[in-house]
Amino acid sequence: MASVILGILLVLAPLPLSTEAQTHSNLTLGSSLTANDQNSSWLSPSGEFAFRFRRMGTGAHLLAIWFEKIEDKTIVWSANGDNLAPEGSKVQLIANGGLVLTDPRERGLWSSGLNSTGLAYAAMLDTGNFILPSESHVKLWDSFSRPTDMILPTQQLDLGAKLNARYSEMNYSAGRFHFMLGDNGNLAFYATPDPSDASDTYWSSNAVGSGFQLIFSQSGQVYLTARNGTVLKLLTSGIVPTNGFYQRAILEYDGVFMQYIHPKTANSSSGWPMGWSTVSTPVPPNICTSIIQEIGSGACGFNSYCTLGDDLRSRCQCPPGYTPLDSMNEMNGCIQDFVPQSCNRSRPETDQFVMREMLKTDWLMSDYEHSTARTEDWCREACLADCFCAAAIFGNGICWKKKNPLSNGRMGPWEKQKALIKVRIHDTTSKCTKND
Ligand SMILES: *[C@@H]1O[C@H](CO)[C@@H](O)[C@H](O)[C@H]1NC(C)=O
Numbered sequence: 001m002a003s004v005i006l007g008i009l010l011v012l013a014p015l016p017l018s019t020e021a022q023t024h025s026n027l028t029l030g031s032s033l034t035a036n037d038q039n040s041s042w043l044s045p046s047g048e049f050a051f052r053f054r055r056m057g058t059g060a061h062l063l064a065i066w067f068e069k070i071e072d073k074t075i076v077w078s079a080n081g082d083n084l085a086p087e088g089s090k091v092q093l094i095a096n097g098g099l100v101l102t103d104p105r106e107r108g109l110w111s112s113g114l115n116s117t118g119l120a121y122a123a124m125l126d127t128g129n130f131i132l133p134s135e136s137h138v139k140l141w142d143s144f145s146r147p148t149d150m151i152l153p154t155q156q157l158d159l160g161a162k163l164n165a166r167y168s169e170m171n172y173s174a175g176r177f178h179f180m181l182g183d184n185g186n187l188a189f190y191a192t193p194d195p196s197d198a199s200d201t202y203w204s205s206n207a208v209g210s211g212f213q214l215i216f217s218q219s220g221q222v223y224l225t226a227r228n229g230t231v232l233k234l235l236t237s238g239i240v241p242t243n244g245f246y247q248r249a250i251l252e253y254d255g256v257f258m259q260y261i262h263p264k265t266a267n268s269s270s271g272w273p274m275g276w277s278t279v280s281t282p283v284p285p286n287i288c289t290s291i292i293q294e295i296g297s298g299a300c301g302f303n304s305y306c307t308l309g310d311d312l313r314s315r316c317q318c319p320p321g322y323t324p325l326d327s328m329n330e331m332n333g334c335i336q337d338f339v340p341q342s343c344n345r346s347r348p349e350t351d352q353f354v355m356r357e358m359l360k361t362d363w364l365m366s367d368y369e370h371s372t373a374r375t376e377d378w379c380r381e382a383c384l385a386d387c388f389c390a391a392a393i394f395g396n397g398i399c400w401k402k403k404n405p406l407s408n409g410r411m412g413p414w415e416k417q418k419a420l421i422k423v424r425i426h427d428t429t430s431k432c433t434k435n436d
Pocket residue numbers: 025026120121135
């Protein structure tokens with residue numbers, strides 16, 4: 001009896017997977033998916049990649065491609081991170097626009113566009129690429145050529161291609177970090193959406209005039225090649241186990257390029273945990289010291305400082321006396337949680353502030369005064385007596401006075417200086433009460 005029931009279950013179980021919505025073959029023109037339709041997705045033949053809507057919050061959906069067979073359902077590509085789709089939105093495959101995403105009132109939210117006419121069908125491939133080909137199989141559009149923040153094995157980026165880090169771990173709108181394989185052949189990482197000077201570039205392949213393609217090989221290496229195929233620069237390091245693993249490389253929201261692998265099935269004897277593991281030194285290896293912007297906040301936001309986690313990702317923290325500007329995003333910098341020092345000479349307030357010490361810490365680029373052959377005490381007193389001074393950096397007898405907002409902050413064993421940050425002794429509330 002039990003085996004009969006089991007037999008029925010085995011027959012019945014696969015049925016939901018074979019509904020029309022879960023197509024394993026070509027998608028015909030007119031095919032569509034609706035945001036909030038639990039069952040609808042376009043799967044690759046192996047079922048490893050899915051193209052569908054992901055709910056990001058109440059009534060907000062992201063059209064995305066992700067790893068379908070792992071618990072994380074890690075997103076590898078997304079269409080509308082800057083413009084999430086409300087409940088009931090629809091993406092449709094149409095001849096003269098490719099993939100077109102509209103809200104329930106049929107207003108356009110996003111569309112793939114096509115680089116020429118003659119769209120025949122669409123397909124979600126087992127590589128993770130979603131393609132829109134013509135009858136003669138010429139790709140009129142594909143997700144691999146329009147990456148968001150991630151690349152996969154077999155993916156190649158041509159001159160002009162860009163990877164844009166997202167805003168935060170859970171916010172898929174574009175953040176400030178990006179990298180670009182420029183038309184001049186150089187691959188460079190930028191700390192701002194609109195780089196204006198050399199200090200906005202925090203990593204470069206130094207391949208002006210020779211770079212041609214960025215390749216993520218099946219064997220797990222990411223490298224820049226010349227037109228003749230010569231490898232100019234490796235972005236990944238080490239041997240990667242590929243058989244039985246998913247792979248991905250991403251420009252993380254903190255600006256670090258990382259490579260990860262994930263076992264396809266649980267295997268306790270393989271030594272790899274059932275999750276994403278890093279398999280390469282990140283680029284750049286120390287994000288805290290790599291970004292020094294002349295105009296800009298550096299690796300972290302203004303008034304914060306960068307430390308390097310064990311995972312070589314940045315951690316942005318607020319100094320004493322400061323709190324995060326945005327509690328949801330530590331990258332957004334910090335604000336003083338006290339009333340700034342008065343600049344009225346008849347009540348200098350010097351006695352209401354202290355200099356708090358932070359070892360192996362520096363803020364670069366925000367100095368406005370510099371004195372040599374000084375003691376640390378002199379440096380403290382000079383900053384306390386100066387209402388413009390937000391912090392002082394002291395080292396080797398040199399005292400640098402810093403103004404608000406502090407930029408390019410970092411703390412780590414590699415730093416030689418000591419930071420002295422000015423903080424009001426009494427908090428603002430008790431001060432207000434006193435004045436009342
Ligand atoms: C998809 O469509 C193309 C062009 O019509 C055809 O050559 C190919 O065999 C189709 N593939 C599948 C899996 O149906």
